[in-house]
Structure formats: C-alpha cells, structure tokens
Amino acid sequence: MKYGTSLTLDEAADRYDVAWVRPSQSTGRIQPTPRTRGSVRGHLVDFTTNRALGYHSTLEQRLGTMLSADPAVIDLEDQPSPVLNYQFPGENKVHEHTFDFRATFSSGVRIAYAVKPLKKVKSSRIHEIVDLIKVQSLRGFADIAVVATEEQITQEKCDNAEEVNEARRSRVQRDCDAVLAHLRSYDGAVSMIDVADGSDDPGRTRIAILCLIYDGLVKHLDPFQRFDDAPMIVASFH
16 A cells, blocks of 8 residues: 555546544534443544544444445434424423434435434334324424334444445545446346455456445345345445
8 A cells, every 4th residue: 555655646547545534523513522331422424524423322323324324325423413392292391302323415405304212212202202203393303203113223234334434435436437337237147245356456347346335336235234245235326
C-alpha cells in the first residue's frame, strides 16, 4: 500500500483509503456516558456523513450500523431533539420523548426510530408512546415513527452492514468496475465466495463485491443471512 509522496493524484483518484479526515462530533442531544460493567455505550462513525453517532446499547449500535450501511440513508442523527407535547389520555401532564435515531432517506422521507429490547417493550409502554406521538406531535419532526427490537435488528443484518461499511472505506473503483463486468458474464446467481476465491486477489475482489452490493448493482439474494452463510449474489444490468 502506498502513502504520501509515493502516491500520485492519478493513482489516488479512485482510492478511499489514502487519506483520513477526522469525523465530526455527534449531534446527539444525549451523549453516551462512560461505560460501566454490563453496559454497552460508545460511538460509531457514519461513513456517509463522516460523523460520530452515539449509542447507549447493543441494539442501538446494531441499528446505527445497519442504517449507516443503507445507501438510501443520506443523513443519520443520533438522539435528535426531543418530541414535545404528547399526552396520555385522561392526563393533563405534557411529556417529551427522545428517539434514538432519525434517518433521512434520499426520497425525502424521515423516519424516527425508538429502540427497545423485546423484554422491555411492555414495561416501557413504548408502542403506546410512539402511537400517541404519531397522532399528537410527530408532524415537523418525522414522517414515520417506528419501534425497533431484536426482531428487526438482527445480528446477521448487523454483521453484513459492518462488512459493507468496512469495504466502503477501502473502495477502489477500478476493482468495482472489473468485478461488475465479470459478474455480468454469469448467467444467473453465483457464490460471492467462489468469485473471490477464484480471483488473483480474493480480498480486493470481496471488497469490490460488497461495494457493488451497497451501490445496488449486485443483489445479495438472502439479506436476512450472513454473507458467508448465504453467499449467492446476482448482478443487475441497469
């Protein structure tokens, strides 16, 4: 790998791994506190915006990773400003709620995510809270509000998202172009493992395949499973 003056501008033109720019700080209203025993807290980096995202649980970390690997997400905020002025029926007290993430999609749609483990869904009344917010005070904050649990935030999806994000950091466009042309020579689906292992540089080929999956030019046929457990892919021709 080349660095510094040994790398020309032409050589660096399609490389994403030749310079490091410090990520901007999280914009979250509530920042993770120092870790304590039994807790999972910290920051990850959204590669699309090069901004830190705070998380306060394993589920939040997984969802943040998944959303940051979604090419349709153009902006991702952790702990955005709270939704104000919702009330429970029969009460005069006004409440506020801070969602864990708010994602803005390329379509313009904004989705607010409330993350809760299944074992805490009932006691937290989170479904009721989100339903009240939808009716009373969501307008102007988001278009959609959802509750996300382990049922949506799976380890398999997170593992794939982590691989895609790592590949994006090492993207070489020339490799992507060559691998896409090769994949389009197949008549139907093929194993990404076989394609990588059959190449001169399996590591670079796998990185290119993952970048093409992110681009939507290659489709992973079983996105609910890990890449290595369900490696079949197919190239698109659009």
